[in-house]
Amino acid sequence: MTQTYPTPRGKLTENRVLSDLTWLRVGGPADALFQPADLADLQGFLAALDPSVAVFPMGVGSNLIVRDGGIRAVVIRMGRGFNHINIYGNRVTAGVAALDAHVARKAAEAGLDLTFLRTIPGAIGGAVRMNAGCYGSYVADHFVSARAVTREGALVTLTADDLNFQYRQTDLPEGWVIVEATFEAESADPEVLAARMEEQLAKRDATQPVKERSAGSTFRNPAGFSSTGKADDVHDLKAWKVIDDAGLRGFSIGGAQMSEKHSNFMINTGEASAHDLELLGETVRKKVFQNAGLTLQWEIKRIGEFSGEPIPDGLAEAQKSGA
């Protein structure tokens, strides 16, 4: 049976391929892509949408592999009606479509230090959802509250307790869409903050493939536990190092490659499919386990359906073969 959708004031596109909306430039079609005009449009659409239809909010796709078979859901992507940035005292309130970099720059001009957001390529919704962070600061350190729309269309306020911030993760009920977040920041000299952001950009450029199609770090840094489940002495294992040690810097499958510049960044060299990228990741997990007995966990979110056979879990394969 074909699904019918409520008619919003914003844009609704059925069977919309998502590849051009992700940094890795891969991904099949969503059942529908909804770009709400504003908050009321989003609320009205969700309230009227058949409750059995899944909803997936996305930002600018800088942490996503959308699989080649696409997503059986309405994907919601916020734009112009959600990109305000307002500053009152030491607080910055930003709509979820505001880019992290713009928020950092606006805050710095007002003498507020959210500089850690300057080099993260996502938008504010993704930053809150992923508890984004770098150079020692995370969203959780500055978070005051957020507003979100539930799957039923109600507007609610979320506290830090509701979101339960963890490493690159929060708890948000399925289908809820964050629309705005408020952060608190320390005061500092705008010139000092501008200089700090320039330094951070230069550091990124020197160490990461920032001009390539990537989704940032592919895997979390291993927590320092071996496959035996016993705590190791070392707790600062870096994913890039264990990938290097397994000889996988530059390793490629099809158009997908572990970057020569930063071995924990997976890049699309041109013609990669989501299948190539995910198979590369699972092969890296397998080889790292075989080499060092270490388990790598994905940091990139993989969503949607495979277009053919599912890709086997590389780690499970390595563990089964007793490697």
Ligand SMILES: Cc1cc2nc3c(=O)[nH]c(=O)nc-3n(C[C@H](O)[C@H](O)[C@H](O)COP(=O)(O)OP(=O)(O)OC[C@H]3O[C@@H](n4cnc5c(N)ncnc54)[C@H](O)[C@@H]3O)c2cc1C
């Ligand atoms: C070159 C590069 C460098 C990176 N460096 C860093 C880094 O230093 N630190 C870091 O933390 N990350 C880094 N990342 C990863 C990525 O930029 C962050 O995870 C970012 O916060 C994702 O934001 P996004 O808008 O792209 O979200 P998306 O990738 O579109 O989505 C990510 C998740 O957020 C959810 N989401 C997005 N918007 C909403 C919303 N409005 N409501 C509810 N859920 C939502 C999605 O459902 C999905 O689960 C990097 C990525 C790249 C490409």
